[in-house]
Amino acid sequence: MSAKIIDAVIIDDEQPARAVLKTLLSEHFNHIRVIGEANSVEQGVQILKKCNPTVVFLDINLSDGSGFNLLEKLDKIPFQIIFVTAYNSYAINAFKVNALDYILKPIGLTELERAVERLDLYPATVNEKNLTEIADNWRHQKNDQSSKLAIREFDGVRYLQIGDIIRCRSHNNYTEFHLVSGERIMTSKTLKEYAKILESYSFFRIYQSHLVNLLMIKKILNYEGLFVEMDNGDVLELSRNKKKVLFEKMEALQV
Numbered sequence: 001m002s003a004k005i006i007d008a009v010i011i012d013d014e015q016p017a018r019a020v021l022k023t024l025l026s027e028h029f030n031h032i033r034v035i036g037e038a039n040s041v042e043q044g045v046q047i048l049k050k051c052n053p054t055v056v057f058l059d060i061n062l063s064d065g066s067g068f069n070l071l072e073k074l075d076k077i078p079f080q081i082i083f084v085t086a087y088n089s090y091a092i093n094a095f096k097v098n099a100l101d102y103i104l105k106p107i108g109l110t111e112l113e114r115a116v117e118r119l120d121l122y123p124a125t126v127n128e129k130n131l132t133e134i135a136d137n138w139r140h141q142k143n144d145q146s147s148k149l150a151i152r153e154f155d156g157v158r159y160l161q162i163g164d165i166i167r168c169r170s171h172n173n174y175t176e177f178h179l180v181s182g183e184r185i186m187t188s189k190t191l192k193e194y195a196k197i198l199e200s201y202s203f204f205r206i207y208q209s210h211l212v213n214l215l216m217i218k219k220i221l222n223y224e225g226l227f228v229e230m231d232n233g234d235v236l237e238l239s240r241n242k243k244k245v246l247f248e249k250m251e252a253l254q255v
Contacts, residue, residue, distance in 0.1 A: 006119065009036040009051055011044040011070065012059040012084060021057060021084075021107055028109060029116055041065040045073045055080045055119060057103070061199060064245045069252060082115050086200075147201065151177065151187045158185070162201050166232055168194055168211040180216075180232065204249055207239045214253055220246070 008025065012018045018037055025032045036051045038044040041064045048056070048070075056079050058067040071077060086105040101115045148159045160177065169176045170191035177185040195205050202214040206228055219229040226238040228246075238246065 004031065006032045006054045007035045007052065008032050008055050008057060009038070009044075009047060009053040009079075010034060010057045011038045011047075011062070011067070012057070013039045013061075013063040014059070015039070017059070017084070017105065017107065021112075024107065024109060024112055028113070032116065039063065041070045041073070044070045048074060048079075053079050055082060057082050057084055059083075060085045065248055065252060069248075080119060082119075149197065151185060152189070153185065153187060160185075162198070163213075163215075165198075165203075166213055166216050166230055167234065167236070168198075168203075170209040170211075178232075178234070182232075202249075202253060204242075204246060206242050206246060207237050210236045212236065214249060217250065220250075 010018050010021055012021070018039075022034050022037075025034060032055075035053060036047045038047045039062075041062050044058075044062070058070070058081055060067045060083055062070070067083060071081075081101075083102040084105060084107070085102055101118055103111050103115055147162050149162055149165070151158045151160055160179070164179050164181070166178045166180055168191055169178065171186070173188065173190055175187055175189055175191050175194050177187070179185070191205070191209070191211055195203065195211050198211065199205075203211055204214055205211045212228060212230065216231045217228055218231050220238065220243075221227040221229060221235070226240055226243055228236050228238050230236070
């Protein structure tokens with residue numbers, strides 16, 4: 001007797017990650033059918049209102065907010081959720097306690113098999129209390145800037161407390177860190193690489209060359225162009241197409 005067909009939606013802002021997950025599902029789980037994909041909160045809300053999935057593979061960090069922001073925009077959640085995350089054990093512990101499933105990036109077959117096996121163990125409707133607890137824990141972790149970041153310098157490795165970083169600036173294949181002390185540190189990694197790490201700690205790329213600590217934004221200025229003023233007085237250009245997302249992120253942080 002064949003397994004019951006499970007309709008799935010994948011919501012992830014990284015196209016390669018969606019492609020890997022879709023391939024793994026099609027090659028190893030014939031009873032799971034991907035009926036839709038989305039790459040943002042806004043697109044995800046639209047597709048979930050149109051489709052009727054059994055399960056949603058939901059990335060926690062999306063380009064225009066979080067997976068939790070997406071769920072908050074829905075009137076009801078009549079599907080199961082498998083969260084997809086690249087981030088640390090603090091948030092993951094909340095998933096374990098609340099019996100909702102997650103997959104760590106990069107997605108591997110073993111973890112995916114485990115998650116799929118558990119699909120039928122939980123009711124289709126997500127417990128709202130559990131979801132709220134997970135979201136609260138995740139937001140706390142996201143704003144916790146006491147963690148340290150390893151920066152490779154020319155003479156060794158330096159460990160920076162994330163909360164001491166005001167902003168990062170791109171210099172071609174190098175990144176310059178601006179610290180609250182006024183010190184500047186140059187390291188041989190691209191801004192894109194650091195953005196991927198720091199976005200889970202309330203950093204946002206407001207312009208091609210600027211990654212800023214959202215908790216250190218003093219003002220958003222709209223005078224002969226768009227600019228962001230940081231707590232240390234630095235004024236940086238804000239890309240017009242990033243304005244909406246920036247306001248959404250600041251609102252989500254309640255700062």
